[in-house]
Amino acid sequence: MKYEPPLEKISVNIRETVLGQGEKSVKIGGENTLPFHSFEGSLPNSAGLALEVLDTQPENWAPSVLEPFEDVVSDPVKWAKKCVEVYGAEMLCLRLLSTDPMGKDRSPEEAAEITKKVTDAVDVPFIVWGTDMEDKDAQVLMQVARVCSGKNLLLGPVVKGNYEKIAKAALEHGHAVVAQASMDANLTKELNIALCKFFPPEKIVVDPTASALGYGLEYTFSIIEEIKQFGLVDKDKMMQMPILCDFGGDCWRTKEAKESREQGILWEAISGITFLLAGANLLVFRHPESLKLIKEMVI
């Protein structure tokens, strides 16, 4: 019996999404093959790797993940600069934690002001993230869209209950959105269909929700892997958006990550490589060292 490499060609592509503007803009997606399968298809863009920046002092962070940012956590502008200038981040994820109505409840106007300042300070693309409170996120992200008009931010999470408002503002002001439908391929597809009625599909990134190693990864890995295959193998156009996985925060909350620096970095990096294997196109990290490791491994 003679061996012939059993290659499988796929005739469709994941959509390519451009984030940010100018020289530092980042392209994600665009592949016509399964993750890492460059031996049988094309993967034009490597995954986007973003570092987190909070708009407010972090609480209860383990010392080993606080340490890289210790001198800048009180100022999101300095924090963002350090991520880019010292840790070489090519993308950032600004979390507007202070807008949480059950917490500081900062106003949309204030949040948009902060976002403007931070995104003006560095020229890399930004994900701007709310607090998972549907109504408040809608008000905040609409305001951010207006104030940061033309910056091509990636705004999220956009969910079934608030997609119309946020996506309309994003469309008007030239931003992309993260469509979040938790842990269910059908819901992901439904939300994409609803969005695509008025929003350009190439400006949608999906978030099936991610989680940490040992704390739900056994589910999230397989659901994300399945969603990628619906898009590539079953050629479902509404499943061909790039995938975002936001898991760094979940990782560093675990008991195991807090136990030691090395273990924490691996907790995050193993989760990251697992999501890349599932098909993620954009990852959000908390520790610069985990990001660096992944970056060096996948090129």
Added chain:
Amino acid sequence: MALKGAEIMKMLPKTNCKECGYPTCFAFAMKLATGGANLEDCPHLDPQVRAQLEAAMAPPIKLVTIGAGENALAIGEEEVMFRHEKTFFHESGIAILISDKESESDIEKKLKRIKAFDFERIGQKLKIDLLALCFESGDKGKFEALVKKAYETTNFALILICEDTDVLFSAASLCADRKPLVYPITKDNTSAAIPKLKELGVPAGVKGQSIEALTSVTSELKDAGIEDMLLDPGSKNMLEGIRDQTLIRRAALKKGFRPLGYPTIAFPCFMYQDRFKETLAAAALMIKYAGIVVLSQAEAQFLLPLLVHRFNIYSDPRRPMTVEEKAYEIGNPGENSPVLISTNYALDYFIVSAAIEEANIPAYLCIKDTEGLGVMAAWTSGKFNGEAIAEFFEKYAMADKVKHRKLIIPGVAKKLVAELEEELPGWEIILGPLEGSDIPKFLSEEWKA
């Protein structure tokens, strides 16, 4: 099983003599196709036909066992490319590399650490499976001493790594009853290895510079009657590993290509100097089909993440792990003991019960049946809302168990507070910490009946 009932039927005697215990040959064929019957039961099969059938019905990836007794590792017989299609069956083995070049005291330390390694998760032991003993010293005596030491002082399954075929088999003969994996068997030493492999009955780690190069060796071994093999396509880094492992599994599963129908072994320890990278490569190659991964070290902070990862990837995605619904009594609680509530997702139960034990404060832990969903997924789907929890309290008569009226709920379930205040009148609802692991601190600082 590659064959369908109708295809098997064509090869049976078709006399319907019933001696197999089935009313017709057809019924027997259908049963065979689903793995419910045994070819031996038909006494009228032509031996040649039987051999043909056996070969055609064999699983596309052979099950291979390394080691003996309790610590034997069985890998192979996987049925899918992707976990969501069904499940992965046989966990990748984790091997720790020990070189005969390391000093005796280093070896001693390493062995001690490996033996002391003891982690549990969700009631299951997480463990290292094998020691990979590597000949690097050039001194046969040293290598044999290492093999003897590992064989005599531990129960681990063994991998023997040695380019010198004579030394390799002489070491293998020292521990043959432990069924060590002998590695590498290559195109250059196959003919010398065949009689030894047969004599000792040990599995062969076949190495090729490429997938193609592997096939000639495996075919030669198979023709000589040797079928216990592991494949190493010689991948030099993680990306090559993903490619090679994927193509091997695809060839076996989707093309039925027999020369590659064996489990595999991968060597992250030789791919990367950096231990973080080595660990990451091992994690990736566990997802991408490696039957065994060999690591250079055994430090807990590198191994624990990898073991938990393996536990995740090899859990069955079709069946959430659950525990029984019950008002668990942890450490003899009384009428002044705290009452906490969580879900019957096995992970939640194990995290929270361990935390209460660690706090050393006896407590009632209410475990509500949520069909294995964790706190927020269960809340969203109505299995862990105010109403469901009130029912639980009624059913298990929680009000009779304690004098106080305080219920501690998971910190993530903020949205539950108002619901519970309505459904459990008279009870004070206390929002506990976000993390189960912070319960000990919370209880010792905050709990008063």
